[in-house]
Amino acid sequence: MDVEHHPVLIVGGSLVGLSTAVFLADRGIRPLLVERHADTSRYARAWGVNPRTMELYRSVGLEEAIRRAQRRLDGAARRSGILRAESLAGEEHGWFDAPYVHGVYEDSGAVSPTGWAPCPQDRLEPVLRARAGALGADLRFGTVLTGFDQDAGGVTATVEDRSTGVRRRVRAEYLVGCDGNTSAVRARLGVGTSGVGTMVHNVAILFAADLTPVLRGRAFMHCQVMNEEVTGVLGTDGERWQLDALYWPANGERFEDFTEQRCVALVRAAVGVPDLPVEILGRLPWELGARVADTFAVGRVFLAGDSAHVHPPTGGFGANTGVQDAHNLAWKLAATLTGAAGPGLLASYDAERRSVGSFTVDQAVARSLQRFRNPAVADIEAVPIVDDLTVMMGYRYHSGAVVAEPDDPGPPATVGDDYENPGKPTGRPGTRAAHVPVEHGDREVSLLDLLGRQFTLLHADDGQDWRTAADRAATALGVAVAVLGVGVDLLDPAGAWPAAYGVHGAGAVLVRPDGFIGWRGADPGRVGDALRRILDRPEV
Ligand SMILES: Cc1cc2nc3c(=O)[nH]c(=O)nc-3n(C[C@H](O)[C@H](O)[C@H](O)COP(=O)(O)OP(=O)(O)OC[C@H]3O[C@@H](n4cnc5c(N)ncnc54)[C@H](O)[C@@H]3O)c2cc1C
Known part of the structure; x- marks a missing residue:
């Protein structure tokens, strides 16, 4: 068998695999992606892209395309919450969460140049697929990974074209397992998982029906229905409906x-119209659960997305956390493959993303227990709920790719204790670079829009x-470092940046290519050492 060579093999072409392909290809690394199915999924699944994830897609020029693809929520749906009812036609038990749903759409403007996009996965994935392909990623749908081994120099895998049965051998420097909850990559690595485990089993029923008469003008994000025949959640993308109905293998x-x-019977029971004309378009089993892989990396193989962490949908964190894994991993792979970084940079992926994954899973579980009575997990003690924006973008990394300040106490005993409210950013190393409205030339932009794919020194x-x-460090290490002087290259009319970045007087921050602060200090003589440590390059 001939051997094909690729820098990175991505297994799984759903949301996280396609995002990994986009973020890598955007940095000039053209991966091979294999996806078992012939096409992207028809099921909506995650319903929204959160503001942090939108910042990442915006950084690769995808914001407009996603806005074009997103659902057109009319005013009523934007302001409405979750309806609880016996059935759509039946007795209403109340409206739940209206302020929450209102908040997630309206409240990120002060902390981000972008905001929520109500773009379900079935609309988002084709956008990502088109961009990844246009950037030169080799995307093979209808192709399955059948096995792999790794050695010190790379990964050797076998992939099979499902329509022809033709098998090919692939040699890649790295493999990223974006193959979902039941990840065969994770199993092959022998990596276990921890956490609550399965909470409930669902069947997603995609259907077409005219529900106008029973809606009676009401609009909602979701409708939770509960009666003797069905317990589940109804939602629509404006064209098709989906009922996620619970079932009990026990x-x-x-x-x-x-x-x-x-x-058909379940849909009729959920709608509350016994003779409703219904066309079933598809059925998909899925498990609502909570688990985190015991490590996100073994040698040259990485786990990202649901293969690494599975969340209950409450909070809408699961898919978004996976995309953020992809972004964290992509720049590190690119820096390593181009020789800019030593091996320690990739080691920081597990250190940074596993703690975020674990914290976010706990937050989703806490929200799930708050909103749904579930006898299967009645004995679980929920963690205190942290506000959504902090979960989405207030997390803080501790790893070898962050240079801690001398008085930094290090990682707290409880993950999350040093996360911060994005409305009150501190600029501490390990936190997300904050959005500050600035003037650049004759444009008003977000400071985030001026951070490119490279390191940026803001002073x-x-x-x-x-x-x-910065020039000296960049030349010595052979990496690009942009330099932006506040008051020189850009103006900060509101005077917000000193507090947002914790830089007063003549200090500076070094922002990593993923938009996280890698170092902060007052001595220009330390810049070269900081860059070297972040990239795990030897001292010269
Ligand atoms: C009904 C439903 C509702 C959801 N609602 C929400 C929500 O509201 N908010 C939220 O954030 N998340 C939600 N989720 C979760 C969200 O869909 C997942 O977090 C997200 O899809 C994870 O993406 P992924 O790419 O990591 O994995 P997946 O989407 O599971 O994709 C894995 C891919 O890998 C492919 N694959 C597997 N093995 C192989 C192999 N050997 N070779 C080639 N390809 C392979 C599979 O075919 C699949 O396409 C929901 C999920 C479901 C099912």
């Missing part, structure tokens, strides 16, 4: 039992010493 129920006839005053230090 009571002998199996996915195979959800025949078309039974699905105050005239900063000639900073410029010299």
